[in-house]
Amino acid sequence: NAGVMQNPRHLVRRRGQEARLRCSPMKGHSHVYWYRQLPEEGLKFMVYLQKENIIDESGMPKERFSAEFPKEGPSILRIQQVVRGDSAAYFCASSPTGGNQPQHFGDGTRLSIL
């Protein structure tokens, strides 16, 4: 009965490299949310996806960040040309359907930029 799986748990990148964060939702869940928690700050919404569709990306920085949730495989949050300010914990959550549903969170990916 696997929950939301995120990998890697920790990711270290140098400035200018690309970071790819993966999220496999709970079985039967087709809605995925990405959140970012900057050091000493609260969680912030980034993007909401359903299979093959981006529903709301209003929280995503306009440049360098992208997200996808393909028909097969995990959801990917991609950060190109990383900068020090991208260092944060990135959490994924999933829910089974639209409407008011509890969101189940993964353990997060801690991204550190050298």
Add this chain to the structure above:
Amino acid sequence: KNEVEQSPQNLTAQEGEFITINCSYSVGISALHWLQQHPGGGIVSLFMLSSGKKKHGRLIATINIQEKHSSLHITASHPRDSAVYICAVPTTFSGGGADGLTFGKGTHLIIQP
């Protein structure tokens, strides 16, 4: 856009004390979430409620939709309850599809033995 305020920001109490954490929000919502973030960083969903009260073990969550206010209570607190407790609401009240969440800044709770 919904604004979420939590209080207190930090709370230290002795084992066995009754704990109350408050959350208020600015825009009417369909449901409110209480989350727990462990010292290791993982996040657990404690409650989602849209009216009244819910209870799970020593945890009780209440919500007053008219007053736009919710409380999380912990009875007979224990050191293992030490964590950050976070209130969250839908970013926009759509009344329909699942929204991304807007979070409070969290309450850092420490229960001393």
